[in-house]
Amino acid sequence: MTVALRSDSGWRAQLVPSYPDLFHPAGDPLAAEGWPAVDDGWRELLERACARIRAAVRDDGGSFRATQIKEKYGSLRFYWSGRLSPEARTRVEEAIDLAEARTATTCEVCGEARHRKLRPRSAVSCRIQPRAAARCARCLRSNGGVLPLIF
Template identity: 60%
Template sequence: MPGSNRSWRTELIGTYPDLFHPPADNPGVAQAYPECGEGWCDLLDRLCVRIRAAVQADGGTFKFTQVKEKFATIRIYWDGRLSPDAAALVEEAIALAEARSACTCEECGELGRLYQSGNWLMTRCAAHAKGLPVDTRPEMENIHIVRRLAAGQVQLLSCRRYDRQSDAFTDVDPTSLGIEED
């Protein structure tokens, strides 16, 4: 089905025109036309629901500027004017989508893991895997660490584990993983 990939993307943009801002006459050419596999359609829909709720509650503006796969996870870029609280909700929704993409097959949406084929990284299920699985220490699976540089110092902001079943993060003590707090 050559048109199937295009249709899920066009349908997503058509469902959330307030977030993608496509031209009225051609939603298939929205600036942030999703550049990823159909397996991530559900996580993009979840993302859009969360972002729409935050933007509507805030009364601000939001526009996706790019939606793509990079280094085997989804990357989301946006522009807009939101209150700090609404922007934090949007960033949390994006973090959840990125975390879900790291354990969801980009081809079919089933549980996946990181594979490497040559220089390419991809998140795939066993049925769609190419190359070799990338080894990860069991205690580090689905761990997401956020650091920032402030006043010349790297600061640890959060250390969380993503749970795919609940689609949520839980805090993890970084020292239990051998990660030094800065």
């Protein structure tokens, strides 16, 4: 499993400077608020979401700032702040909702399709179970069911 450390020189370090209008402060990807703390399997979904968000913000002329991008309860969470018209806000929220919905059936590690087991939050008995929900069966087996931490 790839660990999403701030020192990562992979796709995260390329995504952030590719969208300086979404990630702040611009110019230093490692210091950017909203650094994607997700694994490689969700890369394409996140890249598409960023492109859609950029288009909505540029068409509107408003402001946007990614504040946190992470996995929670087996799917993507994309938090942001900014000032947008109601139309642009709707487009941004649709882009985020679509990405979040797709991650519910996409393995965070490899990007392959997975079946989500729906459980009420109260049924989650430890910290590891929610992260396991973001993995396909093959990726869980390949790591012995142990989930390294993502920072």
